[in-house]
Amino acid sequence: MASDTVLIIGGGPAGLEAARLVGDLGAKAVVIEKRDHLGGTPIAENYAALTHGFRDAEEAMDEMMRGVTHHPNVEARLGWEVAASEGNAGDFKVTVAKSGNGASEVLNAGAVIIATGFQHFDPGRETQMYGYYEYDDVITLADAEHMLKHHKFVKPSNGQAPERVCFIQCVGSRDRQIGNEYCSKVCCGISSKQAIEIRQQVPGAKVFIFYIDMRMYGYWENEIYWPAQEKYHVQYVKGIITEIIRKGDRLLVRGEDTTMGRPMEVPMDIVVLAVGMEPSRGTKDVAQIFGLKQNKYKFIEVPHDALDPTATSVPGIFVAGAAAGPKDLDDSIGMAGAAAAKAVALVRRLAKVTA
Numbered sequence: 499m500a501s502d503t504v505l506i507i508g509g510g511p512a513g514l515e516a517a518r519l520v521g522d523l524g525a526k527a528v529v530i531e532k533r534d535h536l537g538g539t540p541i542a543e544n545y546a547a548l549t550h551g552f553r554d555a556e557e558a559m560d561e562m563m564r565g566v567t568h569h570p571n572v573e574a575r576l577g578w579e580v581a582a583s584e585g586n587a588g589d590f591k592v593t594v595a596k597s598g599n600g601a602s603e604v605l606n607a608g609a610v611i612i613a614t615g616f617q618h619f620d621p622g623r624e625t626q627m628y629g630y631y632e633y634d635d636v637i638t639l640a641d642a643e644h645m646l647k648h649h650k651f652v653k654p655s656n657g658q659a660p661e662r663v664c665f666i667q668c669v670g671s672r673d674r675q676i677g678n679e680y681c682s683k684v685c686c687g688i689s690s691k692q693a694i695e696i697r698q699q700v701p702g703a704k705v706f707i708f709y710i711d712m713r714m715y716g717y718w719e720n721e722i723y724w725p726a727q728e729k730y731h732v733q734y735v736k737g738i739i740t741e742i743i744r745k746g747d748r749l750l751v752r753g754e755d756t757t758m759g760r761p762m763e764v765p766m767d768i769v770v771l772a773v774g775m776e777p778s779r780g781t782k783d784v785a786q787i788f789g790l791k792q793n794k795y796k797f798i799e800v801p802h803d804a805l806d807p808t809a810t811s812v813p814g815i816f817v818a819g820a821a822a823g824p825k826d827l828d829d830s831i832g833m834a835g836a837a838a839a840k841a842v843a844l845v846r847r848l849a850k851v852t853a
Contacts, residue, residue: 500608503606635655660700706766749769789811798810818834
């Protein structure tokens with residue numbers, strides 16, 4: 499007889515939403531999370547506030563986590579990883595292993611939802627000379643989130659408040675030289691959100707955003723982009739940055755102002771690299787374990803991401819969130835709902851067939 503359990507791999511926003519909805523629909527959900535905590539990247543990377551809406555990230559994720567940990571139909575297993583899988587839709591036998599103690603167990607599931615998310619691009623792989631591992635005051639969006647969360651946005655090199663801060667967009671995205679031709683979708687919005695937060699926490703700082711072109715989605719335009727310029731006086735400069743070097747106790751940002759068509763050199767105290775999304779190690783691992791096709795960037799391939807965005811190459815296995823490619827939070831939550839509904843519908847249909 500087909501199993502009525504839906505196994506969800508990953509306890510981030512998409513996995514939590516999928517698990518809660520599976521439970522709300524009256525089916526049993528089991529969440530497998532390799533970390534020792536739920537919440538995914540927003541918690542692991544100490545995000546300050548979510549884009550869009552500026553809602554406190556920890557508060558929002560706590561609410562999502564309570565929706566799972568207090569749900570009678572949902573079981574969350576922390577510190578467990580998927581080790582192997584066999585079977586088909588309605589009767590997957592998935593071996594999970596407990597980190598550290600060598601314990602393993604076989605779980606039976608009628609359907610599986612992959613919600614293993616993304617990881618931030620490592621700027622040490624960048625072909626241009628941004629010096630992330632060379633200069634303390636070159637940081638990433640994730641580093642900035644951590645400082646903003648603790649209301650301590652200072653120069654890492656000396657602990658002083660910065661007078662000049664800039665963001666460099668598309669680090670690890672839209673770059674053919676490193677093979678990431680795709681747009682990571684969220685970096686422009688997150689950079690603008692952080693620029694506003696920096697101006698709120700360090701009112702005396704001048705903030706610049708160097709961009710190829712700004713890509714905002716939905717309400718981000720009115721909620722983030724225009725307020726950043728009109729209320730918080732963030733300066734957007736269309737240009738390409740090619741090099742960062744140290745000059746005295748500051749950083750010298752070199753590149754080209756493409757609007758003016760001339761080279762530029764601008765001193766900064768902190769440079770924030772707007773790093774893009776890449777598939778997480780977990781996404782690549784589970785794709786191999788479940789035999790899922792991956793696209794050229796190693797995200798899980800969706801046969802038709804417009805008409806059926808949660809399908810994978812294996813019947814009975816669905817995908818939600820950034821495991822299928824760069825996604826903002828809105829898209830991830832929407833995919834999680836669709837994946838949950840389809841997974842529950844599948845296990846119930848198969849249960850009737852095999853009853």
